[in-house]
Amino acid sequence: xxxxxxxxxxxxxxxxxxxxxxxxxxxxxxxxxxxxxxxxxxxxxxxxxxxxxxxxxxxxxxxxxxxxxxxxxxxxxxxxxxxxxxxxxxxxxxxxxxxxxxxxxxxxxxxxx
Amino acid sequence: xxxxxxxxxxxxxxxxxxxxxxxxxxxxxxxxxxxxxxxxxxxxxxxxxxxxxxxxxxxxxxxxxxxxxxxxxxxxxxxxxxxxxxxxxxxxxxxxxxxxxxxxxxxxxxxx
Numbered sequence: 001x002x003x004x005x006x007x008x009x010x011x012x013x014x015x016x017x018x019x020x021x022x023x024x025x026x027x028x029x030x031x032x033x034x035x036x037x038x039x040x041x042x043x044x045x046x047x048x049x050x051x052x053x054x055x056x057x058x059x060x061x062x063x064x065x066x067x068x069x070x071x072x073x074x075x076x077x078x079x080x081x082x083x084x085x086x087x088x089x090x091x092x093x094x095x096x097x098x099x100x101x102x103x104x105x106x107x108x109x110x111x112x113x
Numbered sequence: 114x115x116x117x118x119x120x121x122x123x124x125x126x127x128x129x130x131x132x133x134x135x136x137x138x139x140x141x142x143x144x145x146x147x148x149x150x151x152x153x154x155x156x157x158x159x160x161x162x163x164x165x166x167x168x169x170x171x172x173x174x175x176x177x178x179x180x181x182x183x184x185x186x187x188x189x190x191x192x193x194x195x196x197x198x199x200x201x202x203x204x205x206x207x208x209x210x211x212x213x214x215x216x217x218x219x220x221x222x223x224x225x
Contacts, residue, residue, distance in 0.1 A: 033213075040217075041151075041201055041217070041218045042215070042217055042218070043157075043203065043215040043218075044215070045212050045213065045214075048212070056212060090156060090157065100207075101147070101159055101162055102147075102207075102213050103159070104149075104156045104157040104158075105156055106155065106156040107155070107156045
């Protein structure tokens with residue numbers, strides 16, 4: 001059983017398209033996150049949700065919109081994709097906010113052409 | 114806010130040799146510290162963490178790290194590496210703002 005699962009794992013799409021990445025965790029955690037890993041492997045938080053409530057929203061373009069239908073799911077929708085959006089996107093979860101281990105999914109490799 | 118500096122971007126090492134990956138952090142509040150490993154084309158896996166208590170923390174795959182508050186460091190060590198330890202290693206810190214901030218990563222390449 002994969003604790004944090006995200007789909008798709010690989011996604012190649014054209015500039016201007018809209019795409020979504022789905023994430024589900026079966027750990028019963030309250031908090032979920034989206035992280036972005038750029039081509040230099042630098043990891044940066046994008047969003048954090050706690051019990052379906054947005055807690056952290058870093059300086060991410062508003063073309064990126066997270067949606068949390070319930071606390072086990074946090075999807076990421078990206079509008080009008082740009083070349084610079086090419087990256088690996090990691091979903092993650094933790095039992096609560098702060099001071100806990102964060103468990104990561106396997107990543108979604110997005111390539112915009 | 115807190116930040117992390119990984120002092121070595123690349124560490125080549127021979128098989129069965131020891132390795133140390135250096136990590137320094139800065140924070141104005143108490144922190145929690147983590148080391149994650151990322152194998153090629155895979156996700157992040159937790160190696161070990163320091164939340165409180167003993168400053169010497171043992172993790173999976175024979176890794177250990179020592180929290181040094183006075184030097185604001187959390188260096189990762191392994192006494193004898195294997196080829197399979199070739200990966201990217203990330204130090205991370207979590208403080209009062211609920212964010213996990215990562216260092217830039219250290220690429221470890223183990224050679225026979």
